[in-house]
Each structure stands twice: as C-alpha cells, then as structure tokens.
Amino acid sequence: MNLKALITDRLEAGLARAGVPDADAIVGPATRPEFGDYQANGAMAAAKRAGVKPRDLAARIIADSDLAGIASSSEVTGPGFISLRLDDDFLAGALGETIEPVGRGTRVVIDYSHPNLAKEMQVHHLRSTIIGDATARVLEALGYDVVRQNHVGDWGTGFGRLVAHLNDTGEDSEALGDLERFYTQASGRFETDPAFADRARQVVVDLQGGDSETLERWRRYIDISMSHCQAVYDRLGVSLRPEHVRGESAYNDDLDDIVADLSAKGLLTEDEGALCAFLDEFKGKDGNVVPIIVKKSDGGYLYHSTDLAAVRYRTGTLRAERLLYIVDARQSLHFRQLFALAREAGYDRGVSLEHHAFGMMLGADGRPFKTREGSGTRLLDFLDEATERARELVQAKNPSLGAAEMDRVARAVGIGAVKYADLSKNRTGDYVFDWHAMMSFEGNTAPYLQYAYARIRSLFERGGVDAGSLSGTPTIREPEEHALALQLARFQETLEQVASTVMPHHLCTYLYDLASAFMRFYENCPVLDSDVRDDRLLLCRHTAETLSQGLDLLGIETVERM
RNA sequence: GCGCCCGUAGCUCAACUGGACAGAGCAUCGGCCUUCUAAGCCGGCGGUUGAAGGUUCGAGUCCUUCCGGGCGCGCCA
Numbered sequence: 001m002n003l004k005a006l007i008t009d010r011l012e013a014g015l016a017r018a019g020v021p022d023a024d025a026i027v028g029p030a031t032r033p034e035f036g037d038y039q040a041n042g043a044m045a046a047a048k049r050a051g052v053k054p055r056d057l058a059a060r061i062i063a064d065s066d067l068a069g070i071a072s073s074s075e076v077t078g079p080g081f082i083s084l085r086l087d088d089d090f091l092a093g094a095l096g097e098t099i100e101p102v103g104r105g106t107r108v109v110i111d112y113s114h115p116n117l118a119k120e121m122q123v124h125h126l127r128s129t130i131i132g133d134a135t136a137r138v139l140e141a142l143g144y145d146v147v148r149q150n151h152v153g154d155w156g157t158g159f160g161r162l163v164a165h166l167n168d169t170g171e172d173s174e175a176l177g178d179l180e181r182f183y184t185q186a187s188g189r190f191e192t193d194p195a196f197a198d199r200a201r202q203v204v205v206d207l208q209g210g211d212s213e214t215l216e217r218w219r220r221y222i223d224i225s226m227s228h229c230q231a232v233y234d235r236l237g238v239s240l241r242p243e244h245v246r247g248e249s250a251y252n253d254d255l256d257d258i259v260a261d262l263s264a265k266g267l268l269t270e271d272e273g274a275l276c277a278f279l280d281e282f283k284g285k286d287g288n289v290v291p292i293i294v295k296k297s298d299g300g301y302l303y304h305s306t307d308l309a310a311v312r313y314r315t316g317t318l319r320a321e322r323l324l325y326i327v328d329a330r331q332s333l334h335f336r337q338l339f340a341l342a343r344e345a346g347y348d349r350g351v352s353l354e355h356h357a358f359g360m361m362l363g364a365d366g367r368p369f370k371t372r373e374g375s376g377t378r379l380l381d382f383l384d385e386a387t388e389r390a391r392e393l394v395q396a397k398n399p400s401l402g403a404a405e406m407d408r409v410a411r412a413v414g415i416g417a418v419k420y421a422d423l424s425k426n427r428t429g430d431y432v433f434d435w436h437a438m439m440s441f442e443g444n445t446a447p448y449l450q451y452a453y454a455r456i457r458s459l460f461e462r463g464g465v466d467a468g469s470l471s472g473t474p475t476i477r478e479p480e481e482h483a484l485a486l487q488l489a490r491f492q493e494t495l496e497q498v499a500s501t502v503m504p505h506h507l508c509t510y511l512y513d514l515a516s517a518f519m520r521f522y523e524n525c526p527v528l529d530s531d532v533r534d535d536r537l538l539l540c541r542h543t544a545e546t547l548s549q550g551l552d553l554l555g556i557e558t559v560e561r562m
Numbered sequence: 563g564c565g566c567c568c569g570u571a572g573c574u575c576a577a578c579u580g581g582a583c584a585g586a587g588c589a590u591c592g593g594c595c596u597u598c599u600a601a602g603c604c605g606g607c608g609g610u611u612g613a614a615g616g617u618u619c620g621a622g623u624c625c626u627u628c629c630g631g632g633c634g635c636g637c638c639a
Contacts, residue, residue: 045619493578509586512586
C-alpha cells in the first residue's frame, strides 16, 4: 500500500467535494511530531484560487474526506495545514503487506557499469555500477520489466591502439594486467607518433570492416576483459551477468544505416569532411553551435552514432517505455545532444530518455580517491581493503565468531559499507569518501542497519521463537510501537519514490529511520519479558523482514550475528 | 569565450521537488548497562542555507545578477 497516495486520493476527493477540483493536496509525512503522522499543505494554495479562507477550506476538506479507518484524528493547524494522525489498527493491519507491483510489466532499460575493453575496473566504475544495480533491483521489485544493459566500451580507437602496438612489438598476453600496461604504452604512442596513430586507425577500420583475423583477436581480448568484470561483479554482489552485456560493438552493423537515415531526414551537414548535426538548441550566446559528429572525416564512427543506434534498438526492438542512463556528470552534454538528436530522428518513440548523472568519488583530502597505499584505484584492491577493514573492526568487537562466519560478516559489512556510503548520498556532484565515517558503525551507515537486523534476529534466537510461526495482527499501545508501525507502512511509497527519481538514497534514509525507530522501540518496550510479547515480536519480525528486504534491494547483505 | 553542475552547523550529509521554528550523524559536553547485543538510547551546544535583489499568503528549493568551487565544449569514449 502506498500510504501517501492513499491519503492523497482521499483528500483530493474531499477537495473536489469542497468545490475545488483538480487541486493538489500536497501530502507528505508530518514535519514535526506534534503535527501528527502525515500532513497536507494543499488547502492554502487551493483557498487562494477559490477565494476562500485557507483554514475554512481545510476544515471543509476534512469534513468532506473519507478518512474513516485510516486516521484516528484530523485537524486544521497553523495557517491551513491538515494534520493527520493515523489509526493504530489501520497501521497494524498494513504490516506484512507485500510490495505492490505498480510497474505492471512496463519495460525499463537501465544502462549502467559500462567498463572498458582491456582495462581493469577502477574505483570510478563503482558509482554507476552500484547505483544502477540498486535501481534495477528496486524497479524489478515493483514489477517493472527491467532490462539491464552493460554498454561495454569494446569498440573504437582503444582497441586499434592496443593491437597496433602489439603488432609493432610482437608482444601479447592472456593477462588483463599486461594488456592494460600495453594499452597505456599504446596510448602514449598514439599521442606522439602520427604514423603509429594511422596504423591504429587502420586496425579499427579492419575491425569495423569485419576482417576475420582482427575480429578473432578482438574477441579474445573481450573474453579476458569480461571475465575480469564478471569476477568483480560477483565479488561486489552486483546482479549483472554476461547476458546483460551489449557493448558498443553490438551496434556496428547499424551505423551506416543510422547515418543514411539521419541524412535522409536532413539532419546532417558535412563540415571539414565530417558528418555533423547542428541543432539550434546547442547554440550559445556567441552564436556558435556545438556540433554532434556522427561520422568522422576518415569514415570512422564515434560514440554518438553508437549511442543513437542503442536508443533506436532499446525503444524499437526492446520496446522499452523508459531509458535510464546511469553515467557520470561529465557526460551531460553528450546525453543532451544524444537525446535531442534521437528526438529529431524519431528514435525516442516518445519514451522518456533520462540521464541520471553523478559526480566523482573524492578522498578525505578532497582529491580524487586513492586506496590505502595511495598508489592505485583498482577496484579489486579497493574491495580487498574494505573487507580487511571490516574484518579488523568486527574482530575487535566480537572475537567469538568462527573463521567461516567471520569471512561472511567481513564481506557483508565491508562491501555493504562501501555500497551504502555511495548509495546514501543524493548529490549529483562529487562526494567525499571516508573509510572511518562509513565503517564507524555509528550513524547512517550499512553496519548500523546490519546491526539492527542482527539484534532482532538475536532476540528471536534468545527467546527460542521461530519468526515464521507468528501470525495475526498485533495490538499497538505505546508511542514507540506506533512510530515503528508507521515507518513500516511507508515502505511502498519509498520504493516508488526511488523508482521515479532514480535516487536510491531515499531508500537509505528510509531504512535508517526504520532502524532508528526500532532502536527507540527496543529501548522502551521490553519484548521477551512482556505480557504483550507476541504483539511486540510481530513488530520485530516485520521490522527484520523490511530491513532485510530493503538492504537486499540496495544490493547489501544481512548477517544473523555480528 | 560559451555551457552544465555544486555552495546548508567545525566536518560528512538530509530536507519527500514551493509549506509550519532548516533536520540527522560525526566531533564536543552531560545522563542511562545486576533485564532482550552500550556497535545502543536520551539530552545540551552548534545556522543570516555563499551574497544581494525579485516572484507570493509562504523560498534552502523558482527568476536575475554577482562571488567562490568542479566539470565539459568537432573528428577519444
């Protein structure tokens, strides 16, 4: 049940009956406890429109709204706010509801992670991978038909440089670390050696032209790269799999057609030998238009063309109704251009094209993040460090865990802390990554949430109670029980909020508030040694289930003990 | 030069997209363990939301200008 939507419906019906149809009730959680559980702010704006007194209208809305069985009290407060307190039995009855499949099979494509050929995954791949994965999980839980697309950078000049360099030196390797080193060398030569650059471009032409020997070599390097990426995904607990890979190369055969089609639609102009689209909306105050180059003067293609083909594939062949791109903020101009040109060409088919940008990960010193050694930004090193730090901390707090269990806990806490530190930030700008803060086990961190879960599980273990054996609807008596049940009832609306905004931090905030509500309940309401034990155990059970499910949707594991 | 993003407590971040006295955590100060994990809970301190105008019943949020920081801008992706 979407609590906010339910209250909104009831109040807007009341608004209509009060003579102000088509007005927004503006419902949300109350900003302060003394204002109840939920509040509606729409009466003031509506009263302005209708030319009546805000408080009078608010009173009429309350009188005309069907809130029976939902709110235990409703009153006009301040200049015209409507303050609602929700009914205890209503909240209790909502416990244990499953997630409502509001997605109804709507197909959504999520483009995320997109590592590059012949390069190890770096720390900067983390944000796209983690945010994209959490988004995919949440949308899926809501009943959307999610199509994950790992748009791997497996095509173009990078490969040409690498192969041209290996041709020159006679070197080769099956190890990704070696390939990456060769790649770095090749990139250096590409900048300084024009003859080499020409050979590199020729390799790309061979590749894109379908030369079998070049293609075979390319496939070998792809396999080496992608098996590395899959290992990282598995280690991270990310749901991407080989079948989600559809890299730039997948669109190679479409590129000529894209250009022909754009040309037929009159969107292209030849400029300095390259085929460009000049769209008015990219004209600055100085009168210059930033061009979109879809075909280079040497006949090669760029990522604009590939991405256009991908849009056409996703809206056409895949019939997606929404396209999400989880890509860093530096690509903003590219996506504005891409979406604009896709619309001009009709490739968007009227669906929503959305670039969800994010900033860089910075170290505590405000500079781009580095691992403990200060040397590199290899993702695997980073994950090793996270797990090791978690192990040290957990070991210090709880030395009684056995080796195997300690491994599981260290992984869940270390990887969980890293993911949560990222997911809990809203900023589209850069964010500061701090090992101490995210692993301190205090405040809004994954370990705090995992601890809250483990604490509940411990309660069941100590009481010798099987959580699954409990049934029925609890009676709510104490304020802490009410607050906990209220927070539990907000799960659905939180998930829908994440789905619409693609901001997983709303789910993080929700889970932190839930864990906090539980901790207050736990301090004030004895569970096991209580004559309302089963009622409270039911609240505990639903809290544990929601924490676990919510963390799972973020891609974070829970443990029974820690 | 043109363009995009960001400035909120000492630090790291919220504020449900225009609503009530801007909230948490860390740090700091002070309470609470013979009872379910103190990795916790309760309280104190801490703010002219970068600045100035504007829009309106109401602005951290919207519009303008300025200051400060980051990023991008035709054949890399």
